[in-house]
Amino acid sequence: MTLDSSVRIGLLLPDVLGTYADGGNATVLAQRLRWRGVPAEVLSCPASEEPPTGCEIYLLGGGEDAAQLFAADWLRERPALCRALAGPAVTLAVCAGLQILGHTLTDAAGQPRPGAGLLDLATRPRAGRATGEITTECLLPGVGRLSGFENHRGVTTLGPDARPLGRVLRGVGNGDRGRWGRGGEGARAGRIFGTYLHGPVLARNPALADHLLTLATGSELAELEVADQAALRRQYLG
Ligand code: GLN
Secondary structure, three states: OOOOOOEEEEEEOOOOOOOOOOOHHHHHHHHHHHHOOOOEEEEEEOOOOOOOOOOOEEEEOOOOHHHHHHHHHHHHOOHHHHHHHOOOOEEEEEOHHHHHOOOEEEOOOOOEEEOOOOOOEEEEEEEEEEEEEEEEEEOOOOOOEEEEEEEEEEEEEEOOOOEOOEEEEEOOOOOOOOOOOOOEEOEEEOOEEEEOOEOOHHHHOHHHHHHHHHHHHOOOOOOOOOHHHHHHHHHHHO
């Protein structure tokens, strides 16, 4: 795309997966584009409306167990949207959003439920909730350390077609001991990225926001230093 046309950011199901304020990721992406003179629009796509399939970026957030089962079915009923999420768009899915993009999520009663199958992973419940601050070393080149908070009951096991987004330095993350070893956090495959980090993750980690924007626009973006964000990173990462 050219940087003259507006970058469309589709915020999927903010009314269903809005518990952890991950909708702030849309604001961060749009603002980082506008600060660079690139027009951007956030398209909010609640459950009652048919979502657009032509966005450059899609976002899914975290939510409660019942809400995420609804969201998984909503996605599976929209194959055109699922095709768009897998590319050409860039997709960022957080926590419940990450879990529902996998093959299955097993509910608290031990019942496996189908996900959208866009990421090669499966999630089952852990004994207790993983809550608190989390720090990872992001495995994407140049992104560095990521900080966020986690609040989930999922253990996520990646298959061969997904790689972790980061390696856990503090906190729990995926909580599995799968083929990628212990300490994996999140998942990535092609242009889909998933993470357990709330914050919102892109507010705390502008380098990850810019990685997604560079991919979505196909353009090198100008450096951007935001004093408040630098202070926030020092606060969480030292
Ligand atoms: N309900 C899911 C879990 O507890 C996801 C939670 C979340 O999105 N923070 O694992």
